[in-house]
Amino acid sequence: MSVVTEKRLKDRSGSKCEISGSDENLVVYLVEPKTDDIPENCILITKTLKDQIENPETTNANDWRGLSDSMWNENLPVQIVSWRMHARLKNNDMLEMMYLDEDALEWAKATGEADDDEGKIVHKDSNGNILKDGDSVVLVKDLDVKGATFTAKRGAAVHNIKLVWDDANLIEGRVENQSIFILTQYVKKTK
Incomplete structure (x- = not known):
């Protein structure tokens, strides 16, 4: 100096x-x-x-x-x-x-x-793994889909998810060619 x-x-x-x-x-x-x-x-x-x-x-x-x-x-x-x-x-x-x-x-x-995640909403799957846009997940439970005529079955793969930015508990994905919102507690990230 x-x-x-x-x-x-x-x-x-x-x-x-x-x-x-x-x-x-x-x-x-x-x-x-x-x-x-x-x-x-x-x-x-x-x-x-x-x-x-x-x-x-x-x-x-x-x-x-x-x-x-x-x-x-x-x-x-x-x-x-x-x-x-x-x-x-x-x-x-x-x-x-x-x-x-x-x-x-x-x-x-x-x-x-x-x-360092200050103020950021962090989405985590049922095992605590951090989820990101574009990740693939698997359903860990059969889910009744509101407003639809089907049940999303346990083990169904959901590819290319989108995070709901104002709610850490929600993601959006396609199941049986229909876009649905899924609670993060019912998904598991796939490697």
């Missing part, structure tokens, strides 16, 4: 961590995926917090108590790191309170912190 950037960050933050407020073991952290080490892309942070950002498995929620203040920081890179850590720590209430414009939100999501 450039000496000029470090000096400007110390001036901006009063030589304190922009997340925790600590004044010990401070380092400059370039907020990915930015590559220019200018103050508009960096924050001043303790080495402990920087290490936790870079090694998610070492994250200690108690070290991040300053997030409730730093999320309101006027400097965008501080807001970005705050958003990412709230997402990692599953602080959904705080995430909902934060406002980032479209470009800032794209920057915040660039590392995929919020992509």
Whole structure:
């Protein structure tokens, strides 16, 4: 990191961590995926917090108590790191309170912190296997099909399923050339 950037960050933050407020073991952290080490892309942070950002498995929620203040920081890179850590720590209430414009939100999501199934509906078969659009399944029970004159028999294959995105318990598929909705608890994914 450039000496000029470090000096400007110390001036901006009063030589304190922009997340925790600590004044010990401070380092400059370039907020990915930015590559220019200018103050508009960096924050001043303790080495402990920087290490936790870079090694998610070492994250200690108690070290991040300053997030409730730093999320309101006027400097965008501080807001970005705050958003990412709230997402990692599953602080959904705080995430909902934060406002980032479209470009800032794209920057915040660039590392995929919020992509660990947060807010996503996950469809699982009767054995707990995750289902995806296009999968093939087998019925594990005879099912009376409402509005039709047939029963979908146990063992019937349903190919190229479609997930019902607003309900984790439903999929759509074709049985006997008819499109029907099926509860996920009555299907088993085929390999």
